[in-house]
Amino acid sequence: MTRILLDSLPWSDAPWWQEVVIRTGRTPHIEGWAVDAAGRWSVWAPLLIGVALVLVPATWRVVRILVTLVHELGHAAVGILTGRRFTGFVVRGDMSGHAVTVGKPHGLGLALTTWAGYPAxxxxxxxxxxxxxxGWAPAVMLATAVVSVLCLAFVRSWATAGVTLLVAASAGALWWWRSDYRSGAVLxxxxxxxxxxxxxHWAAVAPSPRGSDPADLARQTGWPGWFWVGTQLLAIAAATAGAVWWLWNATLA
Incomplete structure (x- = not known):
C-alpha cells in the first residue's frame, strides 16, 4: 500500500525522489536479527551501550540533554495535538528546560500538555x-532530521539551537549515507x-515534585502532585514493559 501511494505522486519519476525512496525504504531482513547469536548481539550490544551512557556519571552529564530535548518536545507535540500553539523551547545540560504553548490557561489540553514531558x-x-x-530505521532517521530542522524555528537559546542542529545533521547524515545496521544500532x-x-528524570522529581511538572499539574487541577507522579510512573513502566516484550519476542523467544 505504501509503495502504491509513493508511486502515485506526481514527482514519483523524478531522480531526486528516487534517491529519497532508496534511502528511506523499509528493510524487512532486519527482522532476521534474531535468527542466531550474532543477530541477537546486534540488538543487545547497542542497548547495553545506551544503558552504560546513562549509568556512567561522566557520560550521563553529556547525553542527558537528549532526554531533556525529547521531554520538552513531548510537551510541544501534545500541546499541538490538543489545539494549543507551540511558540518556543529551551533545553539545558542540567536536565532543566521549558517549552511554551499558548492556549486556554486551564482545562484538559493544558493538563495533558504539562503531563506529557516525563513519559515522552x-x-x-x-x-x-x-x-x-x-526495518524502519532509515525512515526514522529522515523523520528525525526533518522534525529537528522544523524545530530550529522554535529554539530560544544558542545552546538549544546547537543541540537541535547536531541532532538534525547526525540523523540526516545517517539517512543519506545509508547503512541499515549502523542506523539501527544508533537508534x-x-x-x-x-x-x-x-x-x-522521573526519579529526580518523584521524592519532591515541587517546582516540577507534577507541581504545575497540582496547581492546575487540584489533584496532589503525588497523583501525577504516579500516573507518569505508570506510563513509563508501561512503555518499558512494551520495549521488553518486543525485544524478548525478537531476540529471545
Whole structure:
C-alpha cells in the first residue's frame, strides 16, 4: 500500500525522489536479527551501550540533554495535538528546560500538555525499538532530521539551537549515507538512553515534585502532585514493559 501511494505522486519519476525512496525504504531482513547469536548481539550490544551512557556519571552529564530535548518536545507535540500553539523551547545540560504553548490557561489540553514531558522519552524510546526491529530505521532517521530542522524555528537559546542542529545533521547524515545496521544500532543506543533516562528524570522529581511538572499539574487541577507522579510512573513502566516484550519476542523467544 505504501509503495502504491509513493508511486502515485506526481514527482514519483523524478531522480531526486528516487534517491529519497532508496534511502528511506523499509528493510524487512532486519527482522532476521534474531535468527542466531550474532543477530541477537546486534540488538543487545547497542542497548547495553545506551544503558552504560546513562549509568556512567561522566557520560550521563553529556547525553542527558537528549532526554531533556525529547521531554520538552513531548510537551510541544501534545500541546499541538490538543489545539494549543507551540511558540518556543529551551533545553539545558542540567536536565532543566521549558517549552511554551499558548492556549486556554486551564482545562484538559493544558493538563495533558504539562503531563506529557516525563513519559515522552520512554514512549519515544519504545517506539524507536519497535520501528528499528521492523526495518524502519532509515525512515526514522529522515523523520528525525526533518522534525529537528522544523524545530530550529522554535529554539530560544544558542545552546538549544546547537543541540537541535547536531541532532538534525547526525540523523540526516545517517539517512543519506545509508547503512541499515549502523542506523539501527544508533537508534537502539538512543532508545535505551531515552528509556533509562526517563526513569532517571522521573526519579529526580518523584521524592519532591515541587517546582516540577507534577507541581504545575497540582496547581492546575487540584489533584496532589503525588497523583501525577504516579500516573507518569505508570506510563513509563508501561512503555518499558512494551520495549521488553518486543525485544524478548525478537531476540529471545
Amino acid at each position: 522519552p520512554a514512549l519515544v524510546g519504545t517506539g524507536l525499538i519497535w520501528l528499528t526491529l521492523r 537502539l543506543v538512543i532508545a535505551a538512553l531515552l528509556l533509562l533516562g526517563a526513569w532517571r
